[in-house]
Amino acid sequence: MYFKDFNRLKVLTPLLAVLLAFTSCQHKNTENQDADNLQGSVSISGAFALYPMAVEWTNEFSARHPAVRIDLSSGGAGKGMTDVLNGMVDFAMLSREPHDEEREKGAIDFTVAKDAVLPVFSASNPLRDKILAHGITADDARKIWITGEYTTWGQLLGTNDNNPIHVYTRSDACGAAQTFAAWFGAVQEDLGGTAVYGDPGISKAVIDDAFGIGFNNMAYAYDSETLNMQTGLEVLPLDINSDKSVSDDEKLYETRSTIAKAIEEGRFPAPPSRNLYLVTNGVPSDTASLEFIKFVISDGQEFNEPNGYVRISNASARESMRKLNGGRRGRGLKRDNTQLMTLIAGLVVVLLFLTAGVQFLMRSHTKRRVFRQRMSETMMIILSFSSIALLIALLVGLWGKAAPMFDKSTLGELLTGTQWKPSQGLFGFRPFIHGTLAVTLLSICFSLPLSLLTAVFITEYAPRFLKQIVNPALDILASLPSVIFGVWGVLTLIPKFGYSLLTASMVLAVMVLPIMVSLFCEIFATVPTDMRDSSFALGATRWQTTRKVVIRKSLPGIFAAVVLALSKCIGETIAVMMVCGCVPRLRGSWLDPFYTLPALIGNNYGEMASIPLYESAIMFAALLLLLLVLLFNILSRVILYRIEKDN
Amino acid sequence: MTHIRIRQIEEKVMRGVMLVATLIVLGAVISILGTILIRGCKALSWDMVSKFPGKEWNTAPDGGFLNAILGSLYVVVPAAVIGACISIPVVFYITMYKRRRTGVSYIIRLAFDVLYGIPPIVYGAFAFLVMVGVGMRASVLGGIMVTVLLIVPMMIRSGDEIAKTVPDEMVDAVYSLGATKWETVWVVLKHILPGMLTAFLLAVGRAIGDAAAVMFTAGFSDQPAHSLSDPTATLPLAVFNWIIMPDPFPNRAYAAALVLTILVLVLSISSRIITRRITRLNK
Numbered sequence: 001m002y003f004k005d006f007n008r009l010k011v012l013t014p015l016l017a018v019l020l021a022f023t024s025c026q027h028k029n030t031e032n033q034d035a036d037n038l039q040g041s042v043s044i045s046g047a048f049a050l051y052p053m054a055v056e057w058t059n060e061f062s063a064r065h066p067a068v069r070i071d072l073s074s075g076g077a078g079k080g081m082t083d084v085l086n087g088m089v090d091f092a093m094l095s096r097e098p099h100d101e102e103r104e105k106g107a108i109d110f111t112v113a114k115d116a117v118l119p120v121f122s123a124s125n126p127l128r129d130k131i132l133a134h135g136i137t138a139d140d141a142r143k144i145w146i147t148g149e150y151t152t153w154g155q156l157l158g159t160n161d162n163n164p165i166h167v168y169t170r171s172d173a174c175g176a177a178q179t180f181a182a183w184f185g186a187v188q189e190d191l192g193g194t195a196v197y198g199d200p201g202i203s204k205a206v207i208d209d210a211f212g213i214g215f216n217n218m219a220y221a222y223d224s225e226t227l228n229m230q231t232g233l234e235v236l237p238l239d240i241n242s243d244k245s246v247s248d249d250e251k252l253y254e255t256r257s258t259i260a261k262a263i264e265e266g267r268f269p270a271p272p273s274r275n276l277y278l279v280t281n282g283v284p285s286d287t288a289s290l291e292f293i294k295f296v297i298s299d300g301q302e303f304n305e306p307n308g309y310v311r312i313s314n315a316s317a318r319e320s321m322r323k324l325n326g327g328r329r330g331r332g333l334k335r336d337n338t339q340l341m342t343l344i345a346g347l348v349v350v351l352l353f354l355t356a357g358v359q360f361l362m363r364s365h366t367k368r369r370v371f372r373q374r375m376s377e378t379m380m381i382i383l384s385f386s387s388i389a390l391l392i393a394l395l396v397g398l399w400g401k402a403a404p405m406f407d408k409s410t411l412g413e414l415l416t417g418t419q420w421k422p423s424q425g426l427f428g429f430r431p432f433i434h435g436t437l438a439v440t441l442l443s444i445c446f447s448l449p450l451s452l453l454t455a456v457f458i459t460e461y462a463p464r465f466l467k468q469i470v471n472p473a474l475d476i477l478a479s480l481p482s483v484i485f486g487v488w489g490v491l492t493l494i495p496k497f498g499y500s501l502l503t504a505s506m507v508l509a510v511m512v513l514p515i516m517v518s519l520f521c522e523i524f525a526t527v528p529t530d531m532r533d534s535s536f537a538l539g540a541t542r543w544q545t546t547r548k549v550v551i552r553k554s555l556p557g558i559f560a561a562v563v564l565a566l567s568k569c570i571g572e573t574i575a576v577m578m579v580c581g582c583v584p585r586l587r588g589s590w591l592d593p594f595y596t597l598p599a600l601i602g603n604n605y606g607e608m609a610s611i612p613l614y615e616s617a618i619m620f621a622a623l624l625l626l627l628l629v630l631l632f633n634i635l636s637r638v639i640l641y642r643i644e645k646d647n
Numbered sequence: 648m649t650h651i652r653i654r655q656i657e658e659k660v661m662r663g664v665m666l667v668a669t670l671i672v673l674g675a676v677i678s679i680l681g682t683i684l685i686r687g688c689k690a691l692s693w694d695m696v697s698k699f700p701g702k703e704w705n706t707a708p709d710g711g712f713l714n715a716i717l718g719s720l721y722v723v724v725p726a727a728v729i730g731a732c733i734s735i736p737v738v739f740y741i742t743m744y745k746r747r748r749t750g751v752s753y754i755i756r757l758a759f760d761v762l763y764g765i766p767p768i769v770y771g772a773f774a775f776l777v778m779v780g781v782g783m784r785a786s787v788l789g790g791i792m793v794t795v796l797l798i799v800p801m802m803i804r805s806g807d808e809i810a811k812t813v814p815d816e817m818v819d820a821v822y823s824l825g826a827t828k829w830e831t832v833w834v835v836l837k838h839i840l841p842g843m844l845t846a847f848l849l850a851v852g853r854a855i856g857d858a859a860a861v862m863f864t865a866g867f868s869d870q871p872a873h874s875l876s877d878p879t880a881t882l883p884l885a886v887f888n889w890i891i892m893p894d895p896f897p898n899r900a901y902a903a904a905l906v907l908t909i910l911v912l913v914l915s916i917s918s919r920i921i922t923r924r925i926t927r928l929n930k
Contacts, residue, residue: 043784043878045866059702071878073867086779088866201891225707341783342875373827380740383733387758390796394765394773401776453668461662462669470669473676479849479915480679480908481856483883487904488679490890491686510675517672541654543661564764571766573859574887598768602859622772626765633764637757 040288043071046080046093047175048199049217050276053113054093056303057296068288084281090289094277095175109277110320112296114310115218116263116273117180119236124210127153127161135239135246142184145191167193168205168214171582171603180215182271189421194499194593195582207232222256227308240269256308264310283324401619420584427617431584435594439504440569446509447516455520460546478514485511486578499581502590507575512565523557524550556643563636567629573598597625687905690898696906700869708895712903714871718879721787721872722865723855726794731847734799738806739832763800767860770796775863785866788875793860801850809842841925845918852914858883882907
């Protein structure tokens, strides 16, 4: 026994050494480096609009300082402002005016480029030439996106054309939508239309939809390589002087360079042209980040024009330098405790080994055995009860963050409110709860009959060879990740049904099918064969036996399985986000876009820090989701427990 | 006579309906796999899975998404190992230390069952709160943390099922030889290890495909991660991000989806092979 333990220790010691070496070798010292061999890391996240430009800057910057690691992220994981205010990244790319609340929290904004948000439509639109000649005024845009007065292209052009306008907008909180809405005196949440995720999402949707209209950042309306308009996309010219036609001095859109020039010379209105910012949390205190922002403001500007962005003026460059020199130093901007956490984890492991090592000090064999027994039991108890601790932490943590919501409105108001306008402090969750429940129920309506029939077929009827095909197929289906179902939905269902409740519930239905079928099969298998035989002996057909004996006997089990599938549907995020269209609404047909609670959480991380209470609202959504799932889980658990007891 | 006729017709109709339902289910499977395979095969090239993103990554086919593949592995493999280290003791505790059905093991089981049902996005939001609280950045470590939360309830659930197959007589025999519970653990461990391996592979397969949880915690980056504190791309998130971006990104999304599918299928099939081996051995 003694030697065995010694051997075990011998195996574990190198492992421990490796772990410690791993944690200690990741120092990233950024202080006291001269610019020539500048080291450290710079992380940037945020807006789609600035992303292509930031790529150029980072490429050039890392060519000059190869030792600096630059992490650049945009889109789903690039949360920009939230990240920078929380100290998760060094720079946020921002494509709208910073809010005062954000400046109060310590955000410092540096203007680094300019661009514009442009209305776009599909090049395959049959009225293309007429639209190009007519242009669009701010008032027209208001009637399309806000009031919905214009529903056909004829109304826009002043003809009697009856082709419908399919309006697209952004689902994620973003600068493009805010700037665009500001053009006709509105805010993003007022914009109507099918909401699509991300800037590229809109251009893609509009290219595919001949009657679609949307808006894009310059960077995505034009091809970034050739600077010509994206194939399949047309920019809708702004009718600046509202004379219902596009005159020569309003034809600014041929390439990205021409529009950039127009913006620089002030021939294009602002908004929809705008400043683009890099935002930091206080002036960067580490050399790498400081050098990076200096580079962007000075030498980096020469890359703006070749890439179709507008240079910043000398005045704003001087302004930025002044901010850099005079601004409040970032207090521990690199508040990166990741390494500290790794160290703590390492320490815990070392402590564990030390306690385990105590046994070797004990002379008596029996004492050692008892010690080991006690140790292991304590460890197991701690681990087991940590589950309950985690549950409580989840509830308390989310509740703590969500609590500020209740200062302003009651629980009832939050749950039944129908208006979702964060900037006005209106947080009505009803459309989201409604959408979540609707998609869940509809998907169960699809999958329950299908899975029940399939399960009966497999267990009672199917010849063996069919079972050998169906079972592995279901296993495969069960193992596929939800994002794959999302891809399937985007590629095969969206072209037929659009971003809609129907699409999402079909995707979800297919997703829960394998779970339900395998559960049903298990439940049917528990029905004793004797029962079936006696039913047959009484002259019942197979279907009668199934219906009156097997299904009736397994009814509670079926119910529990359905509840399980329900709770899975309620929490599904990625697949639903990809196909739901993200429009909070209460009434709508099967073919209308909608919104769910998980999608709300997934989409709105970017703007959480900018509006008071927004973060609380998102956390409240998470809490709501958690409680819903808890409810369903406990329900199914209770039923299953009853069944077990009966058996 | 007619009554019997009606019954027989009913029987035939129902048989037909069931066949149709089964075919619809099979059709869905074929449609999904077919879509992923066809789009993916067209888009996939060796460069994509063997190279990191190049300089011209954003505008032209330059380099590949090896960083996302590695990122997924960096996050999931350590998380699964840590998950196993946490869940195996818990399984022992609820099945052996509290062997006869007791309140304690019932409560713990219930707690883990509830944790199992919690949507990944809620874990993601919670982990984000914690990370902001302690001052961590989006990083591989953050991804590992949240994936552990995701994996442990899964492994405990399957481990619990496996531990039920350990014969009571065997445990009693070990006790009767004077072994402590801790010493008994090693005997039982041998018995359930292959089963736990299956559970391990299945949990890895589940975790590697989950995007919602790592969305807020692991971040996204075109650079490969070099240490635990670097943000990293992960495969499912890459698919989610790229599918709506302009060319050449959608093709990468299809290719990444295919790679992800293959990874997950290999894991699930190998776990099934192991299960089959075990059941054959036990016979």
